[in-house]
Amino acid sequence: MNNISKIETKALDLFYGHFQALKNIHVSIPPQKITAFIGPSGCGKSTLLRAYNRMNDLIKGVKVTGEVLLDGKNIYSSKMKLISLRKRVGMVFQRPNPFPISTYENVAFGPRIHGITNREQLDNIVETSLKATGMWKDVKDKLQISALALAPEQQQRLCISRLLAVEPEVLLMDEPCSALDPIATAKIEELILELKKCLTVVIVTHNMQQAARVSDYSAFMLLGDLVEFGETKEVFTNPKDKRTQDYITGRFG
Amino acid sequence: MKKPLSEKIIEGFIHISAAMAIVSLVLIFVFIGKEALPMLTSHEVREEVTVTQMVLPQSPEPGEPKEFSWQPVSRVPKYSLMPLFVGTVKVTVVALLFAIPLSIMAALFTSEFAPSWVRESIKPVIELLAGIPSVVLGFFALIVMATYIQNWFNMDFRLNTLTAGIALGLAVIPIVYTVSEDALSAVPQSYREGALALGATPWQTAWRVVLPSAAPGIFAACVLGFGRAIGETMIVLMASGNAPVMDLSIGYPFRSLSATIAAELGEVVRGSGHYHVLFFIGVLLFIFTFLINFSGQLFVDRLKEKMAGTK
Numbered sequence: 001m002n003n004i005s006k007i008e009t010k011a012l013d014l015f016y017g018h019f020q021a022l023k024n025i026h027v028s029i030p031p032q033k034i035t036a037f038i039g040p041s042g043c044g045k046s047t048l049l050r051a052y053n054r055m056n057d058l059i060k061g062v063k064v065t066g067e068v069l070l071d072g073k074n075i076y077s078s079k080m081k082l083i084s085l086r087k088r089v090g091m092v093f094q095r096p097n098p099f100p101i102s103t104y105e106n107v108a109f110g111p112r113i114h115g116i117t118n119r120e121q122l123d124n125i126v127e128t129s130l131k132a133t134g135m136w137k138d139v140k141d142k143l144q145i146s147a148l149a150l151a152p153e154q155q156q157r158l159c160i161s162r163l164l165a166v167e168p169e170v171l172l173m174d175e176p177c178s179a180l181d182p183i184a185t186a187k188i189e190e191l192i193l194e195l196k197k198c199l200t201v202v203i204v205t206h207n208m209q210q211a212a213r214v215s216d217y218s219a220f221m222l223l224g225d226l227v228e229f230g231e232t233k234e235v236f237t238n239p240k241d242k243r244t245q246d247y248i249t250g251r252f253g
Numbered sequence: 254m255k256k257p258l259s260e261k262i263i264e265g266f267i268h269i270s271a272a273m274a275i276v277s278l279v280l281i282f283v284f285i286g287k288e289a290l291p292m293l294t295s296h297e298v299r300e301e302v303t304v305t306q307m308v309l310p311q312s313p314e315p316g317e318p319k320e321f322s323w324q325p326v327s328r329v330p331k332y333s334l335m336p337l338f339v340g341t342v343k344v345t346v347v348a349l350l351f352a353i354p355l356s357i358m359a360a361l362f363t364s365e366f367a368p369s370w371v372r373e374s375i376k377p378v379i380e381l382l383a384g385i386p387s388v389v390l391g392f393f394a395l396i397v398m399a400t401y402i403q404n405w406f407n408m409d410f411r412l413n414t415l416t417a418g419i420a421l422g423l424a425v426i427p428i429v430y431t432v433s434e435d436a437l438s439a440v441p442q443s444y445r446e447g448a449l450a451l452g453a454t455p456w457q458t459a460w461r462v463v464l465p466s467a468a469p470g471i472f473a474a475c476v477l478g479f480g481r482a483i484g485e486t487m488i489v490l491m492a493s494g495n496a497p498v499m500d501l502s503i504g505y506p507f508r509s510l511s512a513t514i515a516a517e518l519g520e521v522v523r524g525s526g527h528y529h530v531l532f533f534i535g536v537l538l539f540i541f542t543f544l545i546n547f548s549g550q551l552f553v554d555r556l557k558e559k560m561a562g563t564k
Binding site for chain 1: 462
């Protein structure tokens, strides 16, 4: 396996009140690869994903112990600024969640809150970001129309563009295709493969074919434990753990 | 499928209740309109007062300078509505300028920043403010607020537009606050998550994402607040000084349209010109409120369409 890692998770425990959602997680996310978290509902894969940009902080009664190192720096240390962490580690959600403002303003939102006000510069960022997700030619004439008028697939692309506009290093995707139809899913997957050229991608998915199609590495989780982690090919064709094999072959889940 | 009888009875009852609300609204308008109509049709009434006299400046005696004056029971009755209109607009503007920013900020605080126990105690308390009878607010303004405001701002008059406006604002706050707070709380959590995940601070999230997303509801809240402010009578009657002065300064006493009706209708000679003028004022108030509500609703609809991108 890779020696360098973008995100190193060390002995991570996470509690929702008294319920332990993550148990002693050790995993290294390699840079500029796609890593998939798979496992049945409630196994903690989304929780682990949300631990990487501290979105779990929003939930009441969450307690985290252990370390998550982003480029070697613990994101749970008091020195880590939440704002800059989330700028570096962006997140795509299950349901596309564009803001009810224009397409342009959606993409410009990130750069604006991080202090860019120059109109020309914003125009450039919006164009680059929309081009990166392949939707520029479809929306360039309706940038001022509300983003909610876009089709779901375009909305999800827009959400990705919106993240790219703040130039993140890591993209966390929480079942980004679960609200989309199969054709739209295929297109978003294509985009994800495209994105790994410059980004580290971590994707949570319910869909094992999707994990097999897009990911380089896979982590199988069960009841808060990380059962197995390895190259996707290995995990899917030659799982070392019995439970992984049972899940992959469809015996439960 | 045939509906059971009980179902029919309940449905009928609901229909009648809904119809009653509309019918009574129409009837109110019809009866007030009926009393105001002689202003335009009756020859006798027009001898006494015309619409022109109510709108344009008049000379009280031939040769004297023209002026706007409301003195319906003087030797030469003067019926200019302009001082009353200016007074109403003045106090409404002051009340809304005071109440709207305060209410929206309070709503934003409770929905976005306050810990839940604060939120659960502030909201009912502000809503309780809506239950205070306006005569109590008026009394408070007249006895307590007026003294302080006069001292703080060094005003010539104890009862003035600022005092009445702030007192009126107190009556407007609960409405604007409650409706705005509901609108803010109804903003999907996913918008907040999306903004925070981009590295927005909670304040940026609240100000740039949540507030704009709730804009239609907040605007509707402001329209409701306006309706309350322009129609409110008792607070203005007690705290305004009731002098129909034609002046734009907020340091002066004034008299509002609604307070004029309340103060004078009890003593007016039935069927006189003065009597019909008071009903005419009632119709004007009705029309103002209706127009503002109607255009407000149109604006809210357009805003919603714009946000949904369906237009």
